[in-house]
Amino acid sequence: MVTKHKARIVARGFVQQEGIDFEYVFALVVRMESVWVLLAIVAQEGWKVHHMDMKSAFLNEDLKEEVYVRQPLGFTVTGEEGKVYRLHKALYGLRQAPHAWNTKLDTTPKKMGFQQSAHEAATYQRGSGRSVLLVDVYVDDLIITDANWKEVESFKAAMKDQFEMSNLGLLSFYLGVKVHQDAKGITLCQAHYV
Numbered sequence: 001m002v003t004k005h006k007a008r009i010v011a012r013g014f015v016q017q018e019g020i021d022f023e024y025v026f027a028l029v030v031r032m033e034s035v036w037v038l039l040a041i042v043a044q045e046g047w048k049v050h051h052m053d054m055k056s057a058f059l060n061e062d063l064k065e066e067v068y069v070r071q072p073l074g075f076t077v078t079g080e081e082g083k084v085y086r087l088h089k090a091l092y093g094l095r096q097a098p099h100a101w102n103t104k105l106d107t108t109p110k111k112m113g114f115q116q117s118a119h120e121a122a123t124y125q126r127g128s129g130r131s132v133l134l135v136d137v138y139v140d141d142l143i144i145t146d147a148n149w150k151e152v153e154s155f156k157a158a159m160k161d162q163f164e165m166s167n168l169g170l171l172s173f174y175l176g177v178k179v180h181q182d183a184k185g186i187t188l189c190q191a192h193y194v
Helices: 032-045 097-111 149-162
Strands: 048-054 062-070 084-089 123-128 131-138 141-146 165-170 177-182 185-191
Touching (some): 048 177, 131 149
Antiparallel strands (some): 177 185
């Protein structure tokens, strides 16, 4: 049963040419090994892991380049059929959309006092020892943990102030890993790769 329908205008990025229409294609993607390490730390320490998802991530960032698109079929303006739109924000399908999104996302935690890991670009931390807030990023999905749940809630609220985000609560499924958390923390992680 379908409960939700989505429609998006998507750019035809496959016709873009590197060096002409775009320079960089990049979005933060945490390595699976880093996710396993984070889950191991959390299980050992008895912490909780929270999950957030960015809504329409690639539509959040302004474009630095000039990008033009034809009017979408069915949405052409009568008498203006030969005109194009200039994009001010990234669209799904544009080659530079992931990089534009990464630029915006990367600056946000750094403004909040986080440091990016020197070993894993998709991991951010604030604090140290038992009072460390850790965030792993996979394009537009964030997993967040800390011994202090107030720090986690404060971070989630700050992110919701910056972006339109879904708070998915405690982590239960992430990148093919099923995670079971109870009152004592993580009790079971199972990989469900296809």
